[in-house]
Amino acid sequence: MKIATWNVNSLKVxxxxxxxxxxxxxxxxxxxxxxxxxxxxxxxxxxQQAGYQVAFSGQKTYNGxxxxxxxxxxxxxxxxxxxxxxxxRVLAASMDGVRLICVYVPNGQSVDxxxxxxxxxxxxxxxxxxxxxxxxxxxxxxxxxxxIAPDDRDVHDPAAWADQVLxxxxxxxxxxxxxxxxxxxxxxxxxxxxxxxxxxxYRMAAFRRNLGLRIDHILLSSxxxxxxxxxxxxxxxxxxxxxxxxxxxxxxxxx
DNA sequence: ATGGCCTGCAACGCAGGA
Numbered sequence: 001m002k003i004a005t006w007n008v009n010s011l012k013v014x015x016x017x018x019x020x021x022x023x024x025x026x027x028x029x030x031x032x033x034x035x036x037x038x039x040x041x042x043x044x045x046x047x048q049q050a051g052y053q054v055a056f057s058g059q060k061t062y063n064g065x066x067x068x069x070x071x072x073x074x075x076x077x078x079x080x081x082x083x084x085x086x087x088x089r090v091l092a093a094s095m096d097g098v099r100l101i102c103v104y105v106p107n108g109q110s111v112d113x114x115x116x117x118x119x120x121x122x123x124x125x126x127x128x129x130x131x132x133x134x135x136x137x138x139x140x141x142x143x144x145x146x147x148i149a150p151d152d153r154d155v156h157d158p159a160a161w162a163d164q165v166l167x168x169x170x171x172x173x174x175x176x177x178x179x180x181x182x183x184x185x186x187x188x189x190x191x192x193x194x195x196x197x198x199x200x201x202y203r204m205a206a207f208r209r210n211l212g213l214r215i216d217h218i219l220l221s222s223x224x225x226x227x228x229x230x231x232x233x234x235x236x237x238x239x240x241x242x243x244x245x246x247x248x249x250x251x252x253x254x255x
Numbered sequence: 256a257t258g259g260c261c262t263g264c265a266a267c268g269c270a271g272g273a
Contacts, residue, residue, distance in 0.1 A: 009261075009262070009272085010261090010262055010263080012262095012263095013261090013262075034262095034272085036262070036263070060263085060264090061262085061263055061264065061270090061271090062263090062270090062271075062272090107271080107272060107273055108273085109271080109272085109273085115271095147272095147273070160257090164273095165273075166273060199273070201259090201260075201272095201273070202259090202260035202261050202272095203258075203259045203260045203261090204258085204259060204260085205259095206260095213273075215273080242261090245260085245261075245272085245273080
């Protein structure tokens with residue numbers, strides 16, 4: 001089973017890139033973030049014609065998540081139970097015995113912002129719910145835009161980013177707490193090139209200069225991690241005209 | 256030069272992203 005996550009930064013704009021990428025990559029399931037579409041505007045037909053079932057939870061202008069799958073999606077649920085939130089950032093569904101959880105973690109804006117406090121509270125709530133989900137679903141994958149660069153090697157310029165949002169101690173602690181629940185970073189299960197990133201600013205020719213961050217992740221429960229055969233960041237869509245600022249992350253799991 | 260770009264909304268600049 002090949003699973004992927006991709007922050008598309010507007011599904012309306014990126015639909016052609018997504019459809020091309022699905023045709024080439026043929027993933028079994030894809031989690032999307034920042035669809036920026038209300039549910040009535042979701043391109044269901046185009047995605048079904050590409051051979052995928054789809055579940056989505058969107059809103060106007062901001063956020064929005066979706067799960068595309070070649071198999072049937074069951075037990076679909078949106079949001080974090082018990083955590084009231086207008087922002088559409090979480091979608092879970094099961095496919096072929098695997099629990100897929102798609103997350104768009106709040107950005108946080110800056111460490112002195114109210115949005116940063118919301119980010120940390122949101123992550124607390126996510127972990128609380130994940131404890132229950134993991135107990136119910138031992139084969140679980142948490143895929144998405146975490147808006148956290150977990151380690152200095154995930155940052156092009158660690159000194160410049162030190163203690164800044166996406167790299168701050170409390171955010172990295174949150175990521176480590178997720179690992180402490182038994183989840184494993186699929187990307188770091190394998191040897192990887194240095195300076196591997198999943199996001200590059202649109203400004204400053206950052207992609208060409210590889211001035212990026214690794215903030216999009218696939219975390220796997222121990223059962224899935226044991227069966228994971230590879231994980232990579234696919235930078236090819238980032239090279240296209242009018243790209244998303246994020247690249248897809250892909251993991252392959254045996255059987 | 257601590258900014259540059261992109262998206263959506265509904266305006267002709269703003270919020271938000273990261």
